[in-house]
Amino acid sequence: MTTPKHLRTLLLGAATCAAAGLAFYACSATTGGANLASGDAASKVYVPPGQYDQYYAFLSGGYNGQIGVYGLPSGRLLKFVSVFSQNPETGWGYNEETKPMLQTSFGSIPWDDTHHPELSQTDGVPDGRWLFINANNTPRVARVDLTTFETTEILQIPNSAGGHASPFTTPDTKYIVSATRFSVPMHNADVAISSYKQNFKGTVSFIRADQPGRMDIAFQILMPGYNYDLGHAGKGPSDGWFFFTTYNTEQAYEKLELNASQNDKDFMAAVNYRAAEQCIAQGKGKSVPADYFHNVVDEKSHQARSERKTSVTTLDPTACPGVVYFLPTPKSPHGVDVDPSGEYMVAGGKLATVIPVHSFTKMQKAIADKAFDGEEYGIPVLKYGATIAGEVQKPGLGPLHTEFDGKGNAYTSMFISSEIVKWKLGTWEVLDRMPVYYSVGHLMIPGGDSKKPWGQYVLSLNKITKDRYLPTGPELSQSAQLIDISGNKMKMLLDFPTIGEPHYAQALPAELIRNKQVKFYRLAENSHPSVVKAESEGGITRSGKRVDIKMAAIRSHFAPDNLEGVQLGDTVYFHVTNIEQDWDIVHGFAVQGAENAELIMAPGATRTLKWVPKATGVYPFYCTDFCSALHQEMQGYVRVSPAGSNVALMANVSRKAQAQMASAAANRKDDSHEQHKPAGKER
Amino acid sequence: MTRLSRLLVGTAALLLALLYVLPLWHVRLVAPQYPEGLGMHIHIASVQGATETDLNNINNLNHYIGMQRIESDAIPELKIMPWLVGALVAGGLLVAAVAKRRMLYAWTGGFAVLGVAGLVDFWRWEYDYGHNLDLEAAIIKIPGMSYQPPLIGSKQLLNFTATSWPASGGIAAGLAFALGVVAVVLTVRARRAERSPCIPAPAAPTMPTADPLFARTA
Numbered sequence: 064m065t066t067p068k069h070l071r072t073l074l075l076g077a078a079t080c081a082a083a084g085l086a087f088y089a090c091s092a093t094t095g096g097a098n099l100a101s102g103d104a105a106s107k108v109y110v111p112p113g114q115y116d117q118y119y120a121f122l123s124g125g126y127n128g129q130i131g132v133y134g135l136p137s138g139r140l141l142k143f144v145s146v147f148s149q150n151p152e153t154g155w156g157y158n159e160e161t162k163p164m165l166q167t168s169f170g171s172i173p174w175d176d177t178h179h180p181e182l183s184q185t186d187g188v189p190d191g192r193w194l195f196i197n198a199n200n201t202p203r204v205a206r207v208d209l210t211t212f213e214t215t216e217i218l219q220i221p222n223s224a225g226g227h228a229s230p231f232t233t234p235d236t237k238y239i240v241s242a243t244r245f246s247v248p249m250h251n252a253d254v255a256i257s258s259y260k261q262n263f264k265g266t267v268s269f270i271r272a273d274q275p276g277r278m279d280i281a282f283q284i285l286m287p288g289y290n291y292d293l294g295h296a297g298k299g300p301s302d303g304w305f306f307f308t309t310y311n312t313e314q315a316y317e318k319l320e321l322n323a324s325q326n327d328k329d330f331m332a333a334v335n336y337r338a339a340e341q342c343i344a345q346g347k348g349k350s351v352p353a354d355y356f357h358n359v360v361d362e363k364s365h366q367a368r369s370e371r372k373t374s375v376t377t378l379d380p381t382a383c384p385g386v387v388y389f390l391p392t393p394k395s396p397h398g399v400d401v402d403p404s405g406e407y408m409v410a411g412g413k414l415a416t417v418i419p420v421h422s423f424t425k426m427q428k429a430i431a432d433k434a435f436d437g438e439e440y441g442i443p444v445l446k447y448g449a450t451i452a453g454e455v456q457k458p459g460l461g462p463l464h465t466e467f468d469g470k471g472n473a474y475t476s477m478f479i480s481s482e483i484v485k486w487k488l489g490t491w492e493v494l495d496r497m498p499v500y501y502s503v504g505h506l507m508i509p510g511g512d513s514k515k516p517w518g519q520y521v522l523s524l525n526k527i528t529k530d531r532y533l534p535t536g537p538e539l540s541q542s543a544q545l546i547d548i549s550g551n552k553m554k555m556l557l558d559f560p561t562i563g564e565p566h567y568a569q570a571l572p573a574e575l576i577r578n579k580q581v582k583f584y585r586l587a588e589n590s591h592p593s594v595v596k597a598e599s600e601g602g603i604t605r606s607g608k609r610v611d612i613k614m615a616a617i618r619s620h621f622a623p624d625n626l627e628g629v630q631l632g633d634t635v636y637f638h639v640t641n642i643e644q645d646w647d648i649v650h651g652f653a654v655q656g657a658e659n660a661e662l663i664m665a666p667g668a669t670r671t672l673k674w675v676p677k678a679t680g681v682y683p684f685y686c687t688d689f690c691s692a693l694h695q696e697m698q699g700y701v702r703v704s705p706a707g708s709n710v711a712l713m714a715n716v717s718r719k720a721q722a723q724m725a726s727a728a729a730n731r732k733d734d735s736h737e738q739h740k741p742a743g744k745e746r
Numbered sequence: 747m748t749r750l751s752r753l754l755v756g757t758a759a760l761l762l763a764l765l766y767v768l769p770l771w772h773v774r775l776v777a778p779q780y781p782e783g784l785g786m787h788i789h790i791a792s793v794q795g796a797t798e799t800d801l802n803n804i805n806n807l808n809h810y811i812g813m814q815r816i817e818s819d820a821i822p823e824l825k826i827m828p829w830l831v832g833a834l835v836a837g838g839l840l841v842a843a844v845a846k847r848r849m850l851y852a853w854t855g856g857f858a859v860l861g862v863a864g865l866v867d868f869w870r871w872e873y874d875y876g877h878n879l880d881l882e883a884a885i886i887k888i889p890g891m892s893y894q895p896p897l898i899g900s901k902q903l904l905n906f907t908a909t910s911w912p913a914s915g916g917i918a919a920g921l922a923f924a925l926g927v928v929a930v931v932l933t934v935r936a937r938r939a940e941r942s943p944c945i946p947a948p949a950a951p952t953m954p955t956a957d958p959l960f961a962r963t964a
Binding site: 583617618643644645646692693718719 | 782799802803806807809810883885886
């Protein structure tokens, strides 16, 4: 007979077993339940070898400061575009040509935080010319040329901190915007933080963006000291307006988590930028001193140059009535998204229990009727009831962003309840829900913020992946999930980890850019001061303590590939030109002991590596990009002698260079010979 | 010469004139790393790449096997050919104008000789490029391997499949020659008919009736 104690042990054991079993079951049930892909999902995302994806998708890299380019529906990573962060893989920000791109008024900054890629538009539709992206930490905007997938231009934004509401475009890409997320004292003034209400200001900058290489701040509108979070341009009837969300209308400067979450409603700011243009034209703007940089890559020389700018035009909205209105919006709204028709402005009130939707028509009427509820810092506040078109009831928790499918439906990301909710414009009824894993931030429908969405997929951009993939220690990747929205019900298709945190993304049909890709840079047009266009043009020169080496890279050698006469204490610049004119034939260059990175040269491009040898000896250099069958032989040596050594400067001459020199000499002889011939002979 | 023959020869001469614009021959090279292919167009006065960079890229690749650079300046025939073609064009037009039977025969015969000589010469250049390698500079050396591209058709040369065909100009020239031959045949027949007017022209041979079995399987 068992004693009660034994019985207890037994029971306890059984209970433990049962609990363990349940847990196991529950666990597998969770995993199974989370596998929501519908039966034919695999075939919908499978792109067979040799075939192309339907869409290019551009996902911000978040705190890696770059952009990831993916194909959809496969989710395959196609390219990593270097923008605001140094990238040793490509030499971006390390080589002499691209160092100026990272120049700011604070000096050279090797890192930033990208949030919002934005495709250029024509008539409110993505056109595939450029992609813009913001730097959040040291506010800047960048232009990426979609024929080369290279960053070509970066503009710093003065009087701004936290360039978050950026770089959203107007329907014609005349302007992209940048609003300050953190209000700050203007002109870097040294004031007490507690003087926030008196001294801190927000700014909304309109940046001229339709002329490549010439981005410039057209004007900055001075705003009350709130936090400006996100923005989107109007379109159609609301063309000419820009809408921004604000939070912290409490104007807290400490413990914002609590103190900025007090008001039931914050504001959506409606900015009539055409009216602002008129005021500027009437001389109501004010040019004030400012310190910021504009960095541009020269198309022909492949070299970036920096220009320091010293003033910016600001506009005080009280001096220009009708330029800004505030629309009360619950509660600490995050995103503001304008539907394809341009009538509805959907706010993502992240602490709100509803999704508020403002009507542009009602807003216009409220302005005409002066349906004001007082004003803030001289800016009229419209009555909530007067502008609201409807509210989506019980949408879920933590609505952040909304995109549109062009068929009358809206899709909103719910950060807290971790789902995407589909609802109908006009009736505001919730139609469908799709759980996403986990904590979705932005979501993206190709063209889903434009006049004509390609409403086939929605991509959920998730912050947390926990148990979704094989675990990789305490830090896990972020992820994207592809959902089919072509039918009435959303269907989960694919789940893939991303490189960096994808805040927002943009996508467009591949055919808009696929066929205009540059395959190589024309060597004949390369105007780099240290270019070599033939092997015979390579060589080594000294100017004081500076040694310049010009070198050609072509399958499978460098010319020259033996260099002597460098001395300790010299600063050496290797100018390497890839003289190939063939697609995807890229060469690299690395020299032992270089304190920066490698060079990667696209065909036809010149890149320069600065090298300060620290000891005498002979240093090998080699090609780092497996270019050809004799890639392993693509190497050379540079000799470093003691300072004051009498080793002469020497660069050897390749066989081909010899032939080129001989032929050039022969041609010269021919030419001089021909000068004596009778004129009129055509060649 | 009949009116038709004159028309044919005149047309043939004009077709030949297209050689000043259109390429005579086309060599295409495709490899796993070159799915888009590299191409060479042989014109009467030059060798050109199918794109502006193709010829240079072909030459750069050829350095691995020690092949001489293919350059128009190195091929003297390219300086002569435009004159020969010009002579053929002028001759054809002359034949059409003066309508002399013997001139037609001479012209067509000359055309045939030049055509054959041209093909032989082309083959000889291909042989030279394919065999006369600079073995000291060659990086890839395979004993007994030659790199002669085919005159017509396809051939595997290391990782490249080389395919060579007459290009639009070459086809035009072939057509011109065919027109010349037809003109000759018509002229010969017309002359025979003139000489023996009583004998009727033989009926055109009828096609053999199709084998029903063959027809089914085809």
